[in-house]
Amino acid sequence: MVSRYLHANECRGTAAADGRQLDTFMDTKRIDLVILDIMLPGEDGLSLCRRLRQRSHVPIIMLTAKGQDVDRIVGLEMGADDYLTKPFNPRELLARIKAVLRRGGLAAIAPIDSLVRVLTFHGWKIDRGLRELRNPQGTRIEVTGAEFDLLLALCERPGRILSRDQLIELTQGRAAGAFERSVDILVSRLRRKIEHDPHRPEFIKTIRSGGYVFTPMVDAA
Numbered sequence: 001m002v003s004r005y006l007h008a009n010e011c012r013g014t015a016a017a018d019g020r021q022l023d024t025f026m027d028t029k030r031i032d033l034v035i036l037d038i039m040l041p042g043e044d045g046l047s048l049c050r051r052l053r054q055r056s057h058v059p060i061i062m063l064t065a066k067g068q069d070v071d072r073i074v075g076l077e078m079g080a081d082d083y084l085t086k087p088f089n090p091r092e093l094l095a096r097i098k099a100v101l102r103r104g105g106l107a108a109i110a111p112i113d114s115l116v117r118v119l120t121f122h123g124w125k126i127d128r129g130l131r132e133l134r135n136p137q138g139t140r141i142e143v144t145g146a147e148f149d150l151l152l153a154l155c156e157r158p159g160r161i162l163s164r165d166q167l168i169e170l171t172q173g174r175a176a177g178a179f180e181r182s183v184d185i186l187v188s189r190l191r192r193k194i195e196h197d198p199h200r201p202e203f204i205k206t207i208r209s210g211g212y213v214f215t216p217m218v219d220a221a
Helices: 002-008 019-028 045-055 069-077 090-107 145-155 164-172 180-194
Strands: 034-037 060-064 082-085 118-121 124-127 132-134 204-207 211-214
Touching: 002 090, 019 045, 034 045, 045 060, 060 090, 082 090, 090 164, 118 145, 124 145, 145 164, 145 180, 145 211, 164 180, 164 211, 180 204
Parallel strands: 034 060, 060 082
Antiparallel strands: 118 124, 124 132, 204 211
């Protein structure tokens, strides 16, 4: 049932009946996340979680019919990333999957050293301390707080494709009311301020079905 729901929501899921089949899939398929039930035939989910964590950093969400704190704590101590008690709303599971994958994705896109105050690209300067943007002529360019946060997130991770979801997480922390379209609006406003031709951007490139990438080399002053 879980597998069918995930397929219906654009996730490619593979169902494993037990630990042995899971081991086979881990060896033969690309697995981005494991949803692991505690109560399984043969080897239980907690033991599987411990073995998985010894061989892989794949994110793990534990499922169990038990609501006792001890099961949740043991699961997390074994290396699970999240925990959900049955019965559950499948939409909550989908939300937790996205959150766990988002956290994992953000961990892989660590920014330029946060102790560095000024970042530069093509003569432009971003001052993290003063929260200022200056063009190559030294003129201060007025940007809103949201525009500055988005540009800083992009500049801190040059050459890396960032999805709209990741950019929202990096700049707004999934604040109430945040949605993907807001990123597109902010990018459009930034392009009008920093691009020579906003209709043919050279700095902030759109990646079809991917998000955005900041193309210039960024130096830390």
